[in-house]
Amino acid sequence: MDAEQGWRFLETMLLMRRFEEAVGTLGARGAFPGHYHLYIGQEATGAGAFSVLREQDRIATTHRNHGHVLARGADPGAALAEILGREGGLNRGRGGTIHLCAPDLGFVSTSGIVGSVVGLAAGAAFACKGRGDGGIGVALxxxxxxxxxxxxxxMNIAALWKLPLLLLCENNSADAWGMAKGGYPALVHAANDLRAIPGALGIPAIRVEGIDPFAVCDAVATAAARCRAGEGPVFIEAMTRRWAGSAPLWPELATGITDLGMATGETPIPEGPHAEWFARNDPVLRLARLVLAQGGDSAARLRALDAAVCARIGAAERFALASPLPDPATATDFTFA
Ligand SMILES: Cc1ncc(C[n+]2csc(CCOP(=O)(O)OP(=O)(O)O)c2C)c(N)n1
Ligand SMILES: [Mg+2]
Structure with a gap:
């Protein structure tokens, strides 16, 4: 493992984690209306993937978008203000959690219309190809x-036209309850291996361990290079276990606020339904254990990193809460018709 790369991934992943913990806490106390989705459990996929993408790449992503926008470098305060529907938000409070977008950072859209982003990213890939600047379209x-x-x-048109389209499917259905058990929707598909779908169109399709940022980074780097070389789309399926807090229809901080003591060994892993999560499936604790294995001053460095991230998120929260709601008289501003 490249230790410094491990620390960089961990910083991005901790930023996502502490951000989502703030969103979950604010959501539970009714600080913003409506449904929302947390990226907890999938941080390694986003951190690994975004570490490879370039400025000219165009990205379309889904409703589980907070981590993606942060990994691309969006300001956490503006992102949180957007989720709270405030004027200081990335989209002046018009997008909210599900459609918060950072066009300046190359996001074409983030959308709650499930599946739509693949079409948008294919269009972006077509534009990238036309521009010829080496950019690629990315769908998460x-x-x-x-x-x-x-x-x-x-995918069909992208394969036929050899579009530079990177398809990153975040498969988080393992351990999900699904609607049949009264939980959040989980995969219901006749194909038992999703790679067969792009595979039928001749699109190379690989599966990667989504809790390993190094594995995701390698897979995305290889796929992006192929796209940039004009060889057409690539499909990556990143596998993660469903975080318990995303199993019910409404998210809840089921595993509490992440205690990095469970990585240093200072806090014993509690017995009970989340023992497996804490010991093996939480990508943040997993990577923290890896960087700590270097010994030396790594435990102190981990504490300092987390303190800095928490301070950033605390400032983001203060900014977001202090930002006003948009003036109702401006409700129709920025509409096309
Ligand atoms: C076109 C469309 N159909 C149905 C829904 C309702 N819906 C919201 S989330 C969801 C499941 C999404 O699962 P997945 O794409 O795997 O994302 P996850 O939330 O598991 O990360 C569905 C069906 C929707 N938002 N859009
Ligand atoms: Mg899913």
């Missing part, structure tokens, strides 16, 4: 997107 989407029609059509 859940496994559920492949139940929709548009990803199939978009």
């Amino acid at each position: 989407f859940g496994d559920g997107a492949l139940e929709e029609g548009i990803p199939f059509e978009a």
Whole structure:
């Protein structure tokens, strides 16, 4: 393991984690209306993937978007203000959690219309190809997107036209309850291996361990290089276990606020339903254990990193809460018709 790369991944992943813990806490106390989705459990996928992307790449992502926007470098205060529907938000409070977007950072859209982002990213890939600046279109989407029609059509045209389209499917359905058990929707598909779908169109499709940022980074780097070389789209399926807090229909901080003592060994792993999560499936604790294995001053460095991240998120929260709601008289501003 490249230790310094490990620390960089950990910083991004901790930023996402502490951000989502703030969102979950604010959501539970009704600080913003409506449904929302947390990226907890998938941080390694986003951190690994975004470490490879370039400025000229164009990204379309889904409703589980907070981590993606942060990994691309969006200001956490503006992102949190957007989730709270405030004027100081990335989209002046118009997008909210599900459609918060950072066009300046190359996001074409983030959308709650499941599957739509694959079509948008294919269009972005077409534009990138036309511009010829080496940029690629990137779609990040859940496994559920492949139940929709548009990803199939978009993959077909991308394969035919050899578009520089990187398809990153975040499969988080392992351990999900699904609607049959009264939980959040989980994958319902006739294909038992999602790679077969792009595979049928001749698109190379690989599966990667989504809790390993190094593995994701390698896979995305190889795929992006192929796209940039004009060889057409690539599909990556990143596998993660469903975090318990995203199993019910409404998210809840089921595993509490992350205690890095469970990585240093200072806090014993509690027995009970989340023991497996803490010991093996939480990507943040997993990577923290890896960087700590270097010994030396790594435990102190971990504490300092987390303190700095928590301070950043604390400032983001103060900024977001102090930002006003948009003036109702401006409700129709920025609309097309
Ligand atoms: C076109 C469309 N159909 C149905 C829904 C309702 N819906 C919201 S989330 C969801 C499941 C999404 O699963 P997945 O794409 O795997 O993302 P995850 O939330 O698991 O990360 C569904 C079906 C929707 N938002 N859009
Ligand atoms: Mg899913």
